[in-house]
Amino acid sequence: MSTQKVPVQDAMEEHPIAPFLRMDRIPHIWCPTCGIGTVVKCYATALEGSALDLDKCAIVSGIGCTGRVAGYMKLDAFHSTHGRAIPFATGLKLGRPELHVTVFSGDGDLSGIGGNHFIHAARRNMDLLVVLVNNFIYAMTGGQNAPTTPLGARSSTMPFGNFENPFNLPHLAATCGATYVARWTSLHIRRLTKSFSEALHKKGFRFIEIVTPCATLYSRLNKLGSGLDLMRFYHDNAEIRHGADTRDLDIDFQDRIICGKFIDEDRPTFLEMKDKHYTEVLGDKYAPMPPEGGWIHE
Amino acid sequence: MRYWRKPLDMDQVTVPKGDVIIIADRCKGCGFCVEYCPKDVLVMSEGFNRKGYHPPEVVKNGECVNCNLCEMICPDFAIFSTAVADGAGNTPSETQKEAPVEN
Amino acid sequence: MKTDSAGVLAGVHYLDGDYACGEGAMAAGCRFVAGYPITPSTEVVERISQRFPMMSGTFIQMEDELASMAAVVGASWTGTKSMTVTSGPGFSLMMENIGLAAMMETPCVVVNVQRGGPSTGLPTMVGQGDMMQARWGSHGDYELISMCPQSPQEAFDLTIDAFNLSERYRVPVMFMMDECVGHMTEKVVIPPAEEIDVVPRTLTDKPPGEFMPYKLNGGKVPEFARAGDGYKFHSTGLTHDERGYPDMSVECQEVNVRHLIDKIRLNVDDIIRVEFEQVDDAEVVVVAYGITARVARMGIDMARSKGVKVGFMRLVVVWPFPERHIAELAGSIGAFVVPEINYGQISLEVERCAGGKCATVHVPHGGGGVHDPKAICDAIVGAAR
Numbered sequence: 001m002s003t004q005k006v007p008v009q010d011a012m013e014e015h016p017i018a019p020f021l022r023m024d025r026i027p028h029i030w031c032p033t034c035g036i037g038t039v040v041k042c043y044a045t046a047l048e049g050s051a052l053d054l055d056k057c058a059i060v061s062g063i064g065c066t067g068r069v070a071g072y073m074k075l076d077a078f079h080s081t082h083g084r085a086i087p088f089a090t091g092l093k094l095g096r097p098e099l100h101v102t103v104f105s106g107d108g109d110l111s112g113i114g115g116n117h118f119i120h121a122a123r124r125n126m127d128l129l130v131v132l133v134n135n136f137i138y139a140m141t142g143g144q145n146a147p148t149t150p151l152g153a154r155s156s157t158m159p160f161g162n163f164e165n166p167f168n169l170p171h172l173a174a175t176c177g178a179t180y181v182a183r184w185t186s187l188h189i190r191r192l193t194k195s196f197s198e199a200l201h202k203k204g205f206r207f208i209e210i211v212t213p214c215a216t217l218y219s220r221l222n223k224l225g226s227g228l229d230l231m232r233f234y235h236d237n238a239e240i241r242h243g244a245d246t247r248d249l250d251i252d253f254q255d256r257i258i259c260g261k262f263i264d265e266d267r268p269t270f271l272e273m274k275d276k277h278y279t280e281v282l283g284d285k286y287a288p289m290p291p292e293g294g295w296i297h298e
Numbered sequence: 299m300r301y302w303r304k305p306l307d308m309d310q311v312t313v314p315k316g317d318v319i320i321i322a323d324r325c326k327g328c329g330f331c332v333e334y335c336p337k338d339v340l341v342m343s344e345g346f347n348r349k350g351y352h353p354p355e356v357v358k359n360g361e362c363v364n365c366n367l368c369e370m371i372c373p374d375f376a377i378f379s380t381a382v383a384d385g386a387g388n389t390p391s392e393t394q395k396e397a398p399v400e401n
Numbered sequence: 402m403k404t405d406s407a408g409v410l411a412g413v414h415y416l417d418g419d420y421a422c423g424e425g426a427m428a429a430g431c432r433f434v435a436g437y438p439i440t441p442s443t444e445v446v447e448r449i450s451q452r453f454p455m456m457s458g459t460f461i462q463m464e465d466e467l468a469s470m471a472a473v474v475g476a477s478w479t480g481t482k483s484m485t486v487t488s489g490p491g492f493s494l495m496m497e498n499i500g501l502a503a504m505m506e507t508p509c510v511v512v513n514v515q516r517g518g519p520s521t522g523l524p525t526m527v528g529q530g531d532m533m534q535a536r537w538g539s540h541g542d543y544e545l546i547s548m549c550p551q552s553p554q555e556a557f558d559l560t561i562d563a564f565n566l567s568e569r570y571r572v573p574v575m576f577m578m579d580e581c582v583g584h585m586t587e588k589v590v591i592p593p594a595e596e597i598d599v600v601p602r603t604l605t606d607k608p609p610g611e612f613m614p615y616k617l618n619g620g621k622v623p624e625f626a627r628a629g630d631g632y633k634f635h636s637t638g639l640t641h642d643e644r645g646y647p648d649m650s651v652e653c654q655e656v657n658v659r660h661l662i663d664k665i666r667l668n669v670d671d672i673i674r675v676e677f678e679q680v681d682d683a684e685v686v687v688v689a690y691g692i693t694a695r696v697a698r699m700g701i702d703m704a705r706s707k708g709v710k711v712g713f714m715r716l717v718v719v720w721p722f723p724e725r726h727i728a729e730l731a732g733s734i735g736a737f738v739v740p741e742i743n744y745g746q747i748s749l750e751v752e753r754c755a756g757g758k759c760a761t762v763h764v765p766h767g768g769g770g771v772h773d774p775k776a777i778c779d780a781i782v783g784a785a786r
Contacts, residue, residue: 014319015375022635025646027374032326032351037373045370055631060475071635071647076628078478079637079647080471081501087435087468091475092628094459095433095483099629117471120464187334189370228329278454287407287457294432294457295480295627296405297601 020044022074029068033227035186035212036066039133040073042189043104046196057100060089062109064140065214066133069104083113086121089128096293097271100200101127107134107148111167115147122176122205127269129199129206132169135214136251143217150253154221169209171246174263179204181246181263185234186212188259195261204269211257224254316364316379318356324376327351331368331377337361340368402601404430404561406594407456416589418582419444421553422512423452424591425560426484430599431510432458433483435472437465437491440524441580442514445486466491470498470511477507478636480602480627482564486512488580489522489531492538499573500539501638503661506571506615506623508602510563513575514583515691517768527580528768529691529742533749535575536720542658544665546672547575547720549690553587559717561597566672568600570664571622577719579742581692581771602627609633614645617660665721674717675726683712685784686730687738688751690716692771697740700777707778709785711738719747727754736784740764740777760784 021044030036047057054075061070063082070077076099080088089101103110110118110132121128137155138144145155148169149162158164170181180199184192192210199206211234213219213227224230234257242260249258268276278286305311318339325347332340332354339362343355354377356362362379369378408427416424423445426434434453436446450460459476463469466487473483487495492513502509517523518530531538535547546566550556556578567574605612605624614634615623626632639647640654648657665672680686685704689697694715704711714730716723727750731737736759739748744765752761764780766772 015321015378016369017375021375022646027324027326030373033328033330034373037375038330038371041370041372041375055633056629058628071637074633076478076633077635078475078628079635079639080474081497081638084467084471084498084501087463087471088475090461090463090468091433091435091472091477091483092479093475094461094472095476095479095481096627096629099479116464117468120468186373187371189367193370226328228333231330231333274459282454285455287455289432289457289459293479293481293627293629294459294476295602296430296432296482297604298402 017041017044020047020074022072025072028072030065031216033213033215034065035135035210035227036069036133038186038189039131039192039210039212040069042193043131043196044073046193046200050197050200052100052200056098057102058092059102059104060085060092062105062114064106064109064138065135066104066106067109067140083109084117085109086114086117086128086130090121090126093127094271094289097289098291098293102129102131104131105133106139107132107136107169108138108146111147111169111172119172119176122173122178122207124270125177125179125204125267127203127205127271130208132207132209134169134209134211135218137214137218139214139217143221150251152253153218156221166251168246168250170207170249170262173207174246177205177267178207178263179265179267180206182207182261183209183211183249184259185238185257186210187231187234187238198264202266204267211251314364315360315382316362317382318362318368318377318379320353320355321376322347322353323349324374325351325353326374327353328373330371330373334367334371336365336367337363402599404428404594404597404599409591409594409597411591411593414589414591415586416553417444417584417586418550418553418556418578419514419584420448421557421589422560422576422578422583423448424589425557426510426564427452427456427458428557428591428597429482429561429564430601431482431484431564432456433473433476433481434458434460434485435463435469435476435483436460436486437463437469439488439491441516441583442486442488442512444583445512445514466494467498470495473509474498474502474505474507477509478628480604482508482568482602484510484512486514488514488516489518489528490520492531492534496539500541500543502573503539503543503545504638505636507573508567508571509573510560510567511573511575513577515577515579523769525580526769527692527742527771529579529693530746530768532577532719532741532743532746535577543661544721545572545575546570546665546718547577549577549716549719550582551691551694551715552582553585553589556582557589557591561599565600568602570668570672571625572665575720577691579691604630613643615641616643622664669721672718672721673723673726675723676715676717678713680712680714680730682710684710684735685738685781686712686714686734687740687777687781688714688716688747689740690719690747693740693742696771696774697777699774700740700772700781703774703778704781707782709781711781711785716747722750722754724754727751728756731755731758734759736760736762738762738764738777738780738784740766740772740780742766742768742771
């Protein structure tokens, strides 16, 4: 027999990703056909296969549907204020440099209210992995226009269709200095997991955008069907172009979505530049923050 | 699978076999696993789970190849596959589940 | 515990209040500062940026005050004592994340070198107009601690106390300097490290399986675990239960918020610090804080020389407010006189706590300068009648 329908209690320990999730909070709040769970699964799979010490991995989320990710992952997890996940993560990283900090948040949180922090962290090449789940809308609050909402798409605050130009997020990240920029959809599970793996083992400001379906808001307000219909759309309209010029990566309404890995470089991180500079200028007098952090104790 | 010609090492290739395990009460009936299973092993069942969704069920017994796609794509952590020993008692290596596809 | 000597610039110095505050932070063991320049507070971080690289501290000038406060909260979760520095307009920007620090019970210090307001106001000149904001600035119910130094020496000493209180009660402490004290240069004696007691960040002794980040244990604050020590805990700004998980129920809100408030209110006797001078036979008591305390003393001396029996109550810890002290005094005096460089903020608290048992005379000042001591003297004399 190759099918087993197991009651939830018995299967709790069996799902391979269970060690990475707070199983006492599953099932999660995300809607049926929402893609966030898929992204979490890919991220957790990449973590599992990585060389990183999970005790030293921390995750910070902002506010929104994707902002709930921190609440479900079994790592040192922080659910901070709207748009401030990146500076919160900066504080974590600088307070204890040995941490591997991931920022997991949504398009509205990271590029709207958090836009300023996004560009400065990229400029500084702060050693953060920023996972941006893009569903083109502010979903949690009921479907308002987001900085990524395509031209013409309806939302609750643009009921006649959006007339604002949206962000081209990979281009934004790349021009601000990110060292790893990639975009996938939640359909590209293998490539996304590989992207996570690569990014987890790199340093610097790494940015991965994942286009995911939002059935309850974006899809419903624009009459695009369910999340499955959006997944079918990604299947037919996603083009993989590694190394594409980030200027060409705009997403128009129900148009092609260019995915791939666009930037993969190595540049000194904020801390590396700080150490190098102060060592040059101050010599022996320089005392860097140790990797274990600034906690002073007896 | 249809081949233009038979691969020269066909006798050395073992197609893995898998068991699909469905945590029915966690399913939200999104249909991703049914849609994207490469072997079309799953359909949405007629029955309901505790929340009123139609969880998937396996209709093609023995055809799961343990590719783990359902496990990866399910947003609700409600389905996964495990390796199963083939007739000769060989269990395929578990590397398939851990490593993402290489170049 | 004695403080880490790397941060202590022991000796006798001639420093301004801003620099003294920075030295106090370093002496207290602060090793992470995120700030944004704003007059008149910038000298604090300038001093810190000069000395931090030599003592394993990290200073980062963030892109704005919102990021600064968020970074301070994040860094504090690694067990590092963290601080930010700002003035009025930046203080307003930081409010949401101060609320986050209060909700997450994160120890940290926010220095506000007050200037004339509102809005851009008088960037280079004194004000004391943020006193109510220090208590009520962020939305919702929470309690925190605010302190007011009156001199550069106190700017040093009280900064260390601010960090200690912050650690002990796991609460953000608002260090309310003003531009006068901040830019006034006086003698500051920094004792050697062996003479400076600090409250270290204390970690839980429970293993990861048993630890709950917000478990209430009697009247004490929850135990703390550092990010990166393998506890894999969750902390959120949402109303949360003992596990740190969000819980959107009325019962949980009651427990959660009640705890944030009781943490301070039930310990006011340990936290409140006031100084009394000659209140025993006073008919009028002047209540003042910060630079106004020093000006008020001149006014008091002038009034005494006119024969008025006037006492002085200086607020060192302003929030939690010394309600009981005011209420007790009110029964035996004729009036409180409250000079402050604003249009009546702490004087409202005094009036409230006096409960009508005596009069409360406000002596407001718009900002940009300190009171004329004569104005305070006139108010005292007028109150005595």
